Amino acid sequence: MDIVTLWFLIIGALLILMGLLGSVLQRLPLSPAMFYLAIGYALGPSGAALVALDLKQNADVLTLIAEIALLISLFSVGLRLRVELSDPLWRLPWRLGVGGMLVTIVLLSAAGMFMLHLPLGAALLLAAILAPTDPVLASDVQIRDVGDRDRIRFSLSGEGGLNDGTAYPFAMLGLFLLGVQDAATGNYAGPWALAWAVWGVASGLACGWLLGKVVVSLALYLRQHHHQALGMEEFLALGLIALSYGVSHLIHGIGFLAVFAAGVTMRGIEHKASGEEGPATVAIGAMPLGDPAAIATDPDKAPAYMAEVVLDFNQQLEHIAEFVMVLLLGIMISGSGLSLEGVLIAVLLLLVIRPLSAFAVLAGTHVTPLQRGLLAWFGIRGLGSLYYLAFALQHEWQPDLSQRFIPLVLTVLAMSIVLHGISATPLMDLYYKRRPAS
DSSP: OOHHHHHHHHHHHHHHHHHHHHHHHHTSSSOHHHHHHHHHHHHSTTTTOSOOOOTTTTHHHHHHHHHHHHHHHHHHHHHHOOSOTTSGGGHHHHIIIIIIHHHHHHHHHHHHHHTSOOOHHHHHHHHHHHSOOOGGGSGGGSOOSTTOOOHHHHHHHHHHHHHHHHTHHHHHHHHHHTTOOSHHHHTTTSTTHHHHHHHHHHHHHHHHHHHHHHHHHHHHHHHHHHSOSOSOHHHHHHHHHHHHHHHHHHTTOOHHHHHHHHHHHHHHHHHHHHTTSOHHHHHHHTOOTTOHHHHHTOTTTHHHHHHHHHHHHHHHHHHHHHHHHHHHHHHHHHHHOOOHHHHHHHHHIIIIIHHHHHHHHTTTSSOOHHHHHHHHHOOOOOHHHHHHHHHHHTSOOOHHHHHHHHHHHHHHHHHHHHHHHHHHHHHHHHHHHHTTTO
């Protein structure tokens, strides 16, 4: 049996299995990512040895796959954040996604240099790889319903949307210090490095906001005034993701932030049109049975209808992306093996560095001790870290260090998925019970 046929059989069987058992898994105190990780490990060299995947040799392909998965995730997160940008609630994800990430990178870099005896460039690169968080991999701690204003879920979701992009300059600087000295890395290493980093963040966010505004407003105008551009919301969503990412790169912005901002902008347009009434109520409540075109062109209902259809499509893609990436992660760990260095860094990151960074940036905010503790614990590592690892391995830098990074980073990701997956349901249940009193 050739490898392509084997992959079709494995993916097909697993997708059908998840389709049949998905509701059962939702009732268990386990995240779907834990299930995918275990299956991947069982299929890999340390298990049934049906498949093998070398991260270094396949870095180009894996970078592209992880990049696409991350873009889908970021756009979906942005679409779920139905809160005005002027709302003080946004201060928490900004503090965690920018300030918390900076503290994490400093502390992780120090740990890499003094505990793992890495050179500065390698320590900084490792910190940049492991700094981004990913709440998608533990569904209990991400935004559940559009407009959810819970501080825990909103902060963790917004943080994940921001720090996948804000880690980029540090990854490029780390690669530069390791000898990858091209035009891209050089921008973040010279005397104008800070200006480039500020420009990358600002232009990425502005690009996503502008393109989201233009594309969504144009589609709504054509629908409401000319009854054109109906249907094909899936094309609109994917096109906006790709366009935001591509244009941002053209102007040297950070594309991940552009895609996240585009999702937030689409939701903002819907929120402004619908008001405080839930978008699902607005979109579905008045729709004539069997006639979606009527509401898609309604001046008051069209923004809510578009946003909800796009979100539903993107969430399905997000589930598939999560399945594929964590399955591949399990296969790669099965081949590389676990790393004692990875266990050490995972314990340090999850139990020391993440709490310290969260407590530092949340000082002075109006969060309860329980909320502060949960925000400090749920620094979940996932797709962003896998992308940055694969991205770094595309370049030529010290072979011994690059090979050392693979089991180290994969071990940290696996431990985060397992520990956060096990703890998410009981800790959030405790939070829900105590929240009224707090």
